[in-house]
Amino acid sequence: MITQAQIIEQGQKFGFEDVGFTSAAPFHDHKKLLLEMTDEYGWADEVGLDLKNGADPASILPGAKTIIVLIEPYFNKSYPSSMEAHFGRCYLDDDRVTKDGLAKRIKAFRQFLRDAGIDSRVPFNLPHRVGAARAGLGTFGKNCLFYSNKVVRCGSWTLPIAVVIDKEFTPGIASVKTDCPSWCKNACITSCPTGALKGNSKIDPRKCISYLTYFGDEITPLEIREPMGMYIYGCDRCQDVCPRNQPWLAQQLEPNERVAAKANNFxxxxxxxxxxxxxxxxxxxxxxxxxxxxxxxxxxxxxxxxxxxxxxxxxxxxxxxxxxxxxxxxxxxxxxxxxxxxxxxxxxxxxxxxxxxxxxxxxxxxxxxxxxxxxxxxxxxxxxxx
Ligand code: SF4
Ligand code: SF4
Structure with missing residues (x-):
């Protein structure tokens, strides 16, 4: 039988900067939240994102016992400022269609599990961030984003990837909580141009610029055209202003040549x-x-x-x-x-x-x-x- 330490070692070998474990118990609180906020999240059902179902890992993999959470930083290198100005960073080097980067590493990790007799699924609708916090890998900000405990200088520039498996491992100590410094003057909430952040660690996704840039059938209403500013697809404003992200933003990162090469097209x-x-x-x-x-x-x-x-x-x-x-x-x-x-x-x-x-x-x-x-x-x- 493969050990937990071997899984962590292998995950890191495939480039994931942190690896944690949580049980495959249902995410009851998350489901409750979704049910309370049906107006805010009704759009997800309409586009086929069954978020409520994703709150129960057993609906994804019958016999699910554990969720392995892999932490992938998406902002390890700098992006051209012309791209950062108009597009959310998490989309700039996204390989979900091209499958030429991250997808290959996830596939290799799952093959490693399969070779060890472990079945796995990587669902799109599981609450990945809550899974990461339940695995003890980080906490939340009032902007509803996940902040890693150790990757990207404890910032929010990560993508937690939940891998549901059918074997039991020891779960991490859960840290599902908002952990903002008391001295922060709620910079994210006050700087959100469209008032999407409600101030109680909840978000109305329908008001978020990310949602507004890619959903909806009508011309953008007059009153939010200026507040939506420079963003064409996505929005990073509540991350850019956050003091928890300043340590990472303070660095001179080496350029992401792959993204620089396609900047002209955008x-x-x-x-x-x-x-x-x-x-x-x-x-x-x-x-x-x-x-x-x-x-x-x-x-x-x-x-x-x-x-x-x-x-x-x-x-x-x-x-x-x-x-x-x-x-x-x-x-x-x-x-x-x-x-x-x-x-x-x-x-x-x-x-x-x-x-x-x-x-x-x-x-x-x-x-x-x-x-x-x-x-x-x-x-x-x-x-x-x-
Ligand atoms: S991503 Fe932009 S619009 Fe959405 S909550 Fe953050 S600041 Fe507001
Ligand atoms: S800006 Fe302040 S309140 Fe908002 S997530 Fe960052 S630390 Fe928390």
């Missing part, structure tokens, strides 16, 4: 003008929550970010994209972005769009023209006052 103008073939070959393999039928959402997010950049260099791209797209949600957001960036000349261009557009797009065009007129008025008042 330049904003390329994303705004991409077609299905480009999306499927260059983007989707790395960020796959939205399929090619939702390219409109990518383009809408990019237009919003261009508007929030306040950089006139994007105006020609926005004009071109307005003419090359038919989707009201993209056109509406482009008009908004032009209003945010533009001057009187842009106002004239927007006026020329009015004749050929109607409904929601026309409404966005009118609002954008108004935004520019207000800016001009303020400028004149300011100059007059000098």
């Amino acid at each position: 330049e904003l103008p390329r994303l705004l003008h991409m077609d299905k073939a480009y999306f499927e070959s260059k983007i989707w393999p790395h960020m796959f929550y939205m399929g090619s039928d939702t390219i409109w959402k990518w383009k809408m997010n990019v237009a919003r970010v261009m508007g929030n950049c306040r950089d006139k260099k994007y105006l020609p791209d926005l004009e071109k994209a307005f003419n090359e797209n038919r989707d009201d949600r993209i056109k509406g957001m482009i008009a908004w972005a032009m209003g945010q960036i533009g001057n009187q000349d842009t106002g004239q261009i927007l006026k020329s769009y009015s004749a050929n557009n109607s409904g929601k797009v026309l409404k966005e065009i009118s609002m954008a023209i108004q935004t520019i007129e207000n800016k001009n008025k303020n400028k004149k008042n300011h100059n007059g006052a000098l």
Whole structure:
């Protein structure tokens, strides 16, 4: 029979920086939370993520006895700032489609278990972070993220991977608790631009920018376009401001060349003008929550970010994209972005769009023209006052 120490040693050999064990008992409290927050988590059922079922490991592997938790840091090397500005770090080197990195190591680890007569599953819907805390590998922050006890200088830049197995091992001492320093002024909660963090160690995922960037069928509501800021896919703000993450952020990490090599493909103008073939070959393999039928959402997010950049260099791209797209949600957001960036000349261009557009797009065009007129008025008042 293989020993616990041998499993830990093997996990570390495969590159996992911490390895822990917890029993395969159901996650009753987590299930209770999901049942209490059906409004907040109803979307998960709609997209086929059966989170409630995942709270019982026996539903994943009959005869489940133990969960091995492998801690994978996803931010060991630095990413180009152009990528960090617009994409959550955990997606930047994600191999869930390409299966050319982490997936291979998980497969090898499971093969090692199989060779030792241990059956395993790696479920997508088990509460991985709670599993990691129950294994005693870390605690939670008020931003609802898992903070490792020893990896990434005890920060939150890790991906806990739960491996359910059919053999019994000694569980770690559970540390399922929020463990923020008393002197922190709740930086995560106050800096969350969309008010997703409720302040009681709970999150409303529907208000989180990560969710908002890849779910939903409508144009992003006006009141959250600016708060969503520079993010196109995901959000790291509550991690970036957290004092528990500063020790890791203080380092000069060596560059992640793999991510640097694809950064050009993610330049904003390329994303705004991409077609299905480009999306499927260059983007989707790395960020796959939205399929090619939702390219409109990518383009809408990019237009919003261009508007929030306040950089006139994007105006020609926005004009071109307005003419090359038919989707009201993209056109509406482009008009908004032009209003945010533009001057009187842009106002004239927007006026020329009015004749050929109607409904929601026309409404966005009118609002954008108004935004520019207000800016001009303020400028004149300011100059007059000098
Ligand atoms: S990821 Fe962004 S939007 Fe979501 S809770 Fe954190 S700060 Fe708020
Ligand atoms: S910002 Fe402060 S309150 Fe929020 S997770 Fe970090 S330490 Fe905790």
